[in-house]
Amino acid sequence: MLTALVALPLLIGLIHFSNQTFFNLLVLLVAMIGLFEFYAMALPKELELERVVAILCGFISGAVVCWQRIDLLLLVLVISFGTLSVLFLLRMREINSAVHNLVYAFFGIIYVPLFLSHVALLREFEHGREWLYFSLVIAMVGDSAAYFVGSAIGRTKLSPLISPNKTVEGALGGLAGSVVGAWLVKMLFLPQASYSLVLFMAFFLAIFGQLGDLFESMLKRCFAVKDSGSIIPGHGGVLDRLDSLLFVFPVAYYCVLYFG
Template sequence: MLLPLVILFILKSSAFQFSLLVFLLALLGLDEFYRMALPARRGEGMAAAAAGACSIFTIFSGNPVFPLMALTVAVLAFCLVSLFRLKEIRQAAPDAALLLTGFLYVPLLLAHLVLIRMLPHGVSWLFLIMVIVMAGDSAAYYVGSTFGKNRLYPAVSPKKSIEGSVGGLAGSLVGALIAKYTFFPELSFADCVATALLLGVLGQLGDLFESLIKRSCGVKDSGTIVPGHGGILDRLDSILFAAPAAYYYAYFLLR
């Protein structure tokens, strides 16, 4: 139900307006991460979520020093928080590591969506990522449900199969070709194959990584904000890993 609204917003919004959406996603995603990973440190988690999400706006400075500075300040600040809000010495290092991991996992990776939006054909790139990831997810589900026999990584995600993974990559390739012949004619056939395999593989790894986090934290879903579908991170897990690869592919090969 939300997908048409997201598509409309991407089409009609400016780069800065789009960054507001990414800011909101980063804020909610980071909050979910800290609720899972550091449930006993809600104050620090909420402050870290706000700081990490706000760092996304430094992209519009036009100076690469500012995003790096924002990340540096956040890292130093929350290292000091861990130092001076000590609760249990044996838990101090794991808590500090989880606080800093949140910055690297959610806003750093998600900020690449804003960078993509600012590229030539940025809107088309955003839709390409969505199509590749969504087509791959759908194909992996149906192929895995029908033909899946060999488990892909049972310790992390018991239901995923090798057959489903291969089917997902085929679905990603079909999605990339559909994108080329509908809204992104600038892509060559080689680009379709390369982006489908690159983003398809990374998208699946992003899904597995988020499953690893949830299993480690002992939760089934990252949150409940999306009724019947879990949390924001459950919806963004593949895109978090695929977006940086899409940006660097577009930046270095198709500018």
């Protein structure tokens, strides 16, 4: 609770008052910490060089997106995959594990820095800060509502193999909470946005937020870890806090881009 009370005002201040360059660098820093956590779960400890190279590739890929050089993104990804392929090929001890580790290494670049860097793109829209608040509220309120509703009346398991504590009732409660939160942000910060767009985005962002949460839970079960890290007191790692947002930010960006 104390961590949240300190972090929330700081987050609002950074979103609202920092310039775009500083914000982009902050996004990349968070992405690199998250990517480090992902590789700590996914890759064997002895693959230190592969981790360093993959994190460097992730940094460059994320920077290309943050600074809107999308024309370079495909080139960067191709070079990254080629570099990692050669590295794993030259240093492999066993073919199957080398292929698995290569897939994990490249997937991490897509999953963390590329997905997260959409928050920098979202902020650069007209009213981008407000759309960013909108996305955060949908994810955070939906997560809290899902927890409380699921704890109170949850009976039907949503995905017992991935997360035994999550329920269908909790998911529906989270969806309702996200819609209410979205409506409040629309009234306070986005009066120009149409109700149809707000409802459409609230619905899809809430669904993708819950999918992001489930997906990270699946990864942790796959890698047999409880938390992605321990950098945030009482909250685990950076990926544990970003789970739903990694799916929410790209969806929010493309919704505003094409429909906003």
